[in-house]
Amino acid sequence: MVWFETILVVLTLLTGFIWLLDKLFLAKRRAARSGLLDDEPVLVDYSRAFFPVLAIVLILRSFIAEPYKIPSASMMPNLLIGDFILVNKFAYGLRLPINNKKFISIGEPKRGDVVVFKPPHDPENNWIKRVIGLPGDRISFQGNTLTVNGQAMTYKMLGTYTGRGVAQGTDSAALLEEDLPGRTHKVLEGLDNLVGAGEWEVPAGYYFVMGDNRDNSEDGRLWPEVSPKDGSPIPNHNFLPEKDLRGKAFLIWLNCEGWFCKGSFDASRIGTKIQ
Template identity: 70%
Template sequence: MKWFEIGLVVLTFATGIIWLLDRLFFARRRAATAGLLDEEPAVVDYSRAFFPVLAAVLVLRSFIAEPYKIPSSSMMPNLLIGDFILVNKFSYGLRLPVNNHKVVALGEPARGDVVVFKPPHDPDQNWIKRVVGLPGDQIAFRGDTLYINGEAMRYTPIGEYVGQGRGAEMNGATLLTEHLPGRDHSVLEWIDRAAPSGQGEWTVPEGHYFVMGDNRDNSEDSRFWTQTHFLPEENLRGKAFLIWLNCEGWFCTGSFDPSRIGTSIK
């Protein structure tokens, strides 16, 4: 993904510069010598044709919405392997492509937001988790219960999880509603294991967030990051808001679930 972004930026600027230089200098010279404005080199012709398309794609992906594909089960039951999602790129401020530097501050993550980010221990990748801890929060995870500032979150049992397609790998897990302050969402957990993992207590520093997967027993999240348990604000890529496709394989030759198209991410 990083190399695609770099390539898109390079191609956009290269085609734009070639087209602009030709318009300012070389087109008039050709007109003076040949009397024709449309006899231009192939590289100029291609640059003039592709620059508007590349520029539009760059602006769309960098500042409006960017597509991602869910590769793992860490956000089940809400996001499944094979889901294609859209990420709002301006929810948390406008950022430059490639280096992700914020140039315009527009907002900050709220508790319960599903965010795409670059993990601090592997910044070349893009991960997706849910924000459960805000700057200054005291976060604890004991047993199967999340505590925020000393208060245990409430859980409403829904039943045994039954999934289809790639979602079937978590069949038999317990499906619950976790009641975060101001935000309810579904989580999965196994109740028959001997020792829950990811236990501990943490204080979220300023400018950082604590993130967890909804599949609580199958998620490499802030609980397990060894260098730092927290997500720096500058690593945010955007807020996930929509599932626009679910399929596997090239051209969706594998599993395909049309029922997930247009599903909002909550």
């Protein structure tokens, strides 16, 4: 969340400034006045202790990997409610904390990548979807069949999906394997419920994203034309701007439901690579 990132940056800068100020000036004045080098105020003592920890957390979280928890069923069957995942923060370039501005370009999303981002209509929250369309692609979704640049995807029927935990009740969904160019993966489709039909051409600087749970995902097919907050128009509202990317999801490190994992716990998902 933006507020957590802001607090982390502010605390890191504040404790670092206090520690440096004391190191360069205040400690010498105290020593000259009292003759004691270790006569530190409590604020300086705490700043010196916490600054290295906060700095390490900020660097790891901003530039290496950041943890997230999956809150919804939109990426089932590959990501479940209660999955804790790690997101690679440098796969698509290094970005500044808070404003997410890229300052070093490293790579670009590939078709099939599972990405975390802040959608244009909900910039305060992080979402997760799969990249379906790259800049310049023509995307069509009709009758639960995805078409990319005129090529209809092929599907292999794997059976009927059996939901687990809070996902129980999705047993009527069909479990299929979708042969997306560059990334074969599993998807869920309703047997009698078609959602989000349309055709789109991805503009430069944007991506088209969809959830793997095709009939239960608020993705690029359904994003609003205007901001829910102030009613202002959203340019290219069906698409994810490159500037709003947060990183690439790559690993599940825990799965549990409820506060402090008091709900169900699935050890089999620990260490699962996100495909």
